[in-house]
Amino acid sequence: xxxxxxxxxxxxxxTKGLIIGGSVRDATEQKTxxxxxxxxxxxxxxxxxxxxxxxxxxxKAAHDAQPEWAATAPRERGExxxxxxxxxxxxxxxxxxxxxxxxGKPLAESKAEITYAAEFFRWFSEEAVRISGExxxxxxxxxxxxxxxQPIGPCLLITPWNFPLAMGTRKIGPxxxxxxxxxxxxxxxxxxxxxxxxxxLAEAGLxxxxxxxxxxxxxxxxxxxxxxxxxxxxxxxxxxxxxxQKLIEQSAQQxxxxxxxxxxxxxxxxxxxxxxxxxxxxxxxxxMRNIGExxxxxxxxxxxxxxxxxxxxxxxxxxxxMKVGRGTEEGVEVGPLVEADQRDKVAELVDDAVQxxxxxxxxxxxxxxxxxxxxxxxxxxVPTSARLAKEExxxxxxxxxxxxxxxxxxRAANDTEFGLVSYLYTKDLSRAIRLSxxxxxxxxxxxxxxxxxxxxxxxxxxxxxxxxxxxxxxxDEYLEIKYVAMNV
Numbered sequence: 001x002x003x004x005x006x007x008x009x010x011x012x013x014x015t016k017g018l019i020i021g022g023s024v025r026d027a028t029e030q031k032t033x034x035x036x037x038x039x040x041x042x043x044x045x046x047x048x049x050x051x052x053x054x055x056x057x058x059x060k061a062a063h064d065a066q067p068e069w070a071a072t073a074p075r076e077r078g079e080x081x082x083x084x085x086x087x088x089x090x091x092x093x094x095x096x097x098x099x100x101x102x103x104g105k106p107l108a109e110s111k112a113e114i115t116y117a118a119e120f121f122r123w124f125s126e127e128a129v130r131i132s133g134e135x136x137x138x139x140x141x142x143x144x145x146x147x148x149x150q151p152i153g154p155c156l157l158i159t160p161w162n163f164p165l166a167m168g169t170r171k172i173g174p175x176x177x178x179x180x181x182x183x184x185x186x187x188x189x190x191x192x193x194x195x196x197x198x199x200x201l202a203e204a205g206l207x208x209x210x211x212x213x214x215x216x217x218x219x220x221x222x223x224x225x226x227x228x229x230x231x232x233x234x235x236x237x238x239x240x241x242x243x244x245q246k247l248i249e250q251s252a253q254q255x256x257x258x259x260x261x262x263x264x265x266x267x268x269x270x271x272x273x274x275x276x277x278x279x280x281x282x283x284x285x286x287x288m289r290n291i292g293e294x295x296x297x298x299x300x301x302x303x304x305x306x307x308x309x310x311x312x313x314x315x316x317x318x319x320x321x322m323k324v325g326r327g328t329e330e331g332v333e334v335g336p337l338v339e340a341d342q343r344d345k346v347a348e349l350v351d352d353a354v355q356x357x358x359x360x361x362x363x364x365x366x367x368x369x370x371x372x373x374x375x376x377x378x379x380x381x382v383p384t385s386a387r388l389a390k391e392e393x394x395x396x397x398x399x400x401x402x403x404x405x406x407x408x409x410x411r412a413a414n415d416t417e418f419g420l421v422s423y424l425y426t427k428d429l430s431r432a433i434r435l436s437x438x439x440x441x442x443x444x445x446x447x448x449x450x451x452x453x454x455x456x457x458x459x460x461x462x463x464x465x466x467x468x469x470x471x472x473x474x475x476d477e478y479l480e481i482k483y484v485a486m487n488v
């Protein structure tokens with residue numbers, strides 16, 4: 001159970017049932033599942049475990065609410081988002097504690113995520129009134145062309161556990177702004193943050209049925225019928241490429257519009273002319289943000305041979321000095337991984353690399369004691385045959401490879417089916433532009449270790465996904481274009 005009175009209070013205040021049509025209800029079969037604290041492995045609380053029947057009830061609520069919500073004034077939709085932004089900001093401390101308790105990240109990181117997450121509501125509150133159309137004389141001069149952009153309709157949103165608030169607001173924000181109703185299925189490892197967000201949106205004035213929250217451990221069984229139903233017109237998913245591929249296949253039956261933010265395998269390229277100290281600072285952010293449990297996390301470090309040892313030593317110094325512990329403790333910089341399976345996968349990838357010749361410069365061993373902790377780890381002399389050269393690590397491990405020619409670095413960076421984000425460090429403007437153009441990624445962090453920005457289009461190429469979230473194009477994912485031909 002939660003360890004302090006405040007921890008118990010914030011957990012007790014969170015809705016534990018399904019939120020459907022504005023009402024909180026138990027699962028039809030009265031089933032629940034436990035949410036645990038990954039730093040201790042102990043139970044925080046139980047929440048409703050929905051059945052397929054519950055999912056269909058939530059879909060009906062979203063479908064029934066859609067016509068009235070779509071007709072709501074854009075300014076009103078924007079004001080709801082703005083009020084929700086202000087409420088999230090006011091209650092950041094409590095939301096951060098909930099997030100840390102169920103996901104594990106240190107409180108400072110949870111607060112940073114809340115700031116980022118809230119920005120999507122502020123951004124899309126302003127976009128709601130900027131949904132534009134087009135009016136023009138046609139080519140013959142005898143008619144007119146009218147183009148409208150209208151809400152696509154009820155949306156199904158499936159969010160991951162690693163950024164439980166931001167991945168919710170990044171989808172909910174544009175859906176509300178566009179005039180779409182929703183069914184959202186948060187990750188079963190971290191459902192409490194989205195349940196808290198739903199309460200805040202209701203308080204901000206979001207009408208009943210616009211956002212329906214379905215918590216379940218049977219994602220496929222509960223979500224599958226919704227995807228196949230026909231009343232859902234849009235699916236947005238953040239998670240693994242493997243699951244995303246299955247969802248795209250299922251969505252094809254109803255020809256759903258899909259947004260897929262999938263896996264990553266981000267390269268971090270440091271050229272010979274780079275500022276090594278800045279590169280190390282960027283590496284710490286790109287690798288250790290969210291304990292490395294991020295699709296944007298730097299996964300493969302390609303360092304020019306001339307600066308490789310300097311970079312490695314400085315990175316080892318920084319990584320080995322990080323304090324590991326429960327995220328609520330003072331000064332902790334590295335919390336636990338989210339569950340035992342995730343920690344064991346990270347350990348397996350490190351062990352594989354070491355067996356194939358990699359050198360452990362710091363970390364590399366699961367510590368004793370409770371919780372799902374893994375220490376910040378740096379590996380050098382990593383062979384390209386190591387699994388972590390191809391597989392997403394999703395943990396605090398930095399494998400270092402070296403190169404001597406830019407062409408070799410770009411070839412290695414692009415040698416993956418993924419293409420979400422790449423990082424590049426160089427002082428040479430021409431090289432920066434040239435290599436940025438050649439990197440096969442939807443985003444490039446140029447001399448910086450973070451690309452996330454509510455006002456920018458987030459998304460990848462290749463098997464890292466479809467569509468973009470955030471920025472001026474983010475709302476387009478929730479709109480249909482209608483053309484009206486007029487003969488005058």
